[in-house]
Amino acid sequence: MNNQQIATIFSEISDLLEIKGVNPFKIRAYRNAAETLTTLDESVSEMDSKALLSIPSIGKDLASRIQEISRTGTSLFYTELLENYPRSLLDLLKLQGLGPKTVSLLHTSLNVTNIDDLERAIQTGQLNKLRGLGQKKQALILNAIAEHRKYLGRQLSASAWVIAKSVVDYLQSAHPNGRFHVVGSLRRGCETCGDIDILAVDASESTHDTFISFPTLERVIVKGKTKSSILLRDGSQIDLRLVPLESEGAALQYFTGSRSHNVSLRDRAIKRGLKLNEYGLFQTSDQSQIKTASEREIYRALGLSDIPPELRENRGEIQAAESNNLPSLVTRKTIRGDLHSHTTATDGQADIETMARAAQSAGLEYLGITDHSQALAMANGLDETRMLKHADAIREIDRRLPNITLLAGVECDILPDGKLDLSEDCLAQLDFVIASVHSSFKQGQRQMTDRILRAIESPVVDIVGHPTGRLLLRREPYDLEIDEVIEAAATNGVALEINSQPQRLDLNEIYAKRARDRGVKLVISTDAHAPDQFSLLDRGLFVARRAWLEPRDILNTQTITELRASLRRSGLGNTIKNQ
Ligand code: DGT
Ligand code: CA
Ligand code: CA
Ligand code: ZN
Secondary structure (H helix, E strand, O other), X not given: OOHHHHXXXXXXXXXXXXXXXXXXXXXXXXXXXXXXHHHOOOOHHHOOHHHHHOOOOOOHHHHHHHHHHHHHOOOHHHHHHHHHOOOHHHHHHOOOOOOHHHHHHHHHXXXXXXXXXXXXXXXXXXXXXXXXXXXXXXXXXXXXXHHHHHHOOOEEHHHHHHHXXXXXXXXXXXXXXXXXXXXXXXXXXXXXXXXXEEEEEOOOOOHHHHHOOOOOEEEEEEEOOOEEEEEEOOOOEEEEEEEOHHHHHHHHHHHHOOHHHHHHHHHHHHHOOEEEEOXXXXXXXXXXXXXXXXXXXXXXXXXXXXXXXXHOOOOOHHHHHHOOOOOOOOOHHHOOEEOOEOOOOOOOOOOHHHHHHHHHHOOOOEEEEEEEEOOOHHHOOEOHHHHHHHHHHHHHHHHHOOOOEEEEEEEEEEOOOOOEOOOHHHHOOOOEEEEEOOOOOOOOHHHHHHHHHHHHHOOOOOEEOOOOOOEOOOEOOOOOOHHHHHHHHHHHOOEEEEEOOOOOOEOXXXXXXXXXXXXXXXXXXXXXXXXXXXXXHHHHHHHHHHOOOOHHHEHHHOOHHHHHHHOHHHHHOOOXXXX
């Protein structure tokens, strides 16, 4: 069992305990432990009791629970809970607006155990008998069910990657001579993932037996000689394909997809008297295989330069590859800094210096600290006095840290009428400003668009944060005329953010590309709320690469000097005191 798998069980235990309604401390203990486990580098399965107890948030009970799970794959406490509270109740918690108290009420009084039950109960008027669940609330629940079904079966790619890597590690350690690759939509860097695809090359057939014994298996969907599929307890489906060594290049190409890219490629092969499938590239005339050990050789044999997986969506990449016009996509190496992060001054989990040092360890040359402004009261947003003091503190720490430059910024709320949450006078004293919408999401299209345009027109705003406000698999973007926003950003020299938080990835690849095509600069930001979140840059990079972006399209590939000169305020003749 790896840490992630144990963390999943702990997190389910905490949800189940919440439905059961036990002491909140107990619930929190499991939840904290689950979070801690996902951040540890060493495997807790291999630790003795003493080492376990030295982990913060792991006490005696939890330590023995971890040992039990490592030994048996599950925990008696967990399985007993599941006897009284079926796992499908956890699906109800995923519905927007449905908390554990309501789920518990529905379960005990109406015997609702899953989403279908709940829908039936509403349709037959059974909820009318219950307190606090009137017509209005029922309509909201039906809505949430519809949304949930729309997203069903997909998950955030960030979490799918964690699972994919743990399956690959697991297979690799049992079959050290096999070569294992993550393929499908994950390899293409898509924002969400349907099923996880793993390719095994030159591994023995018994790899399938290993695969179907994965520790958190729910059930085996199919098991064969070349393909097996399993479902894990958390709902993830994983496909495994096995091919011989001589098919590696072709199989990597085929199973990476996308389907529509593959169709175009296959047609191209046919026109050249060739046949392309997952086993190789063949001459149609005599069925002889053309030697193509790698993907690159497949593309070359078809007269194309090597197409990065992120571009394989049949959106013009084949034509570009044919004429040697593929973009030189932005890479992690070219990213020099991060311009969106939070500290304990508002809703972050670490102080300025800890965040700065973490950014430096992540290889960044500069970090913008951008805590929230006062309107975001639940995040303890900063008023003008606190904001300016915080900026002083950031600059003070910046002077002490020679190897990273800190910028004193802010993520300033755009109020419902489009005014900024702090005065322009205050904002002008900072190094840069992100403006974001965090409230009144339900405004109509005209109002919401004008609101953001007004912020863009303020001379102190440099970046619009998470411009569409969507939360993947949970909340649609707000109603916005995105083209007007892009146009205004171009006119005013304001950059648009690609926010790397896995549930945001906002702007998305389509809009980011459109913005770039109109001359708008993008910034890839982590929006880090904790020191370990700078690694999220990779998520935003996937979006940027899928948007065909090159280093020159991205603000934070610049050196700190270039960046300072490119900020809007540098052109305002503003005397901004930095040092
Ligand atoms: P997903 O799972 O919805 O996130 O998206 P993908 O792209 O991972 O799709 P999936 O898992 O159905 O298939 C993985 C790759 O395998 C797909 O991108 C292309 C390839 N593939 C699968 N079935 C077919 C097929 O019938 N024809 C072709 N040309 N390619 C296929
Ligand atoms: Ca897939
Ligand atoms: Ca698949
Ligand atoms: Zn924000």
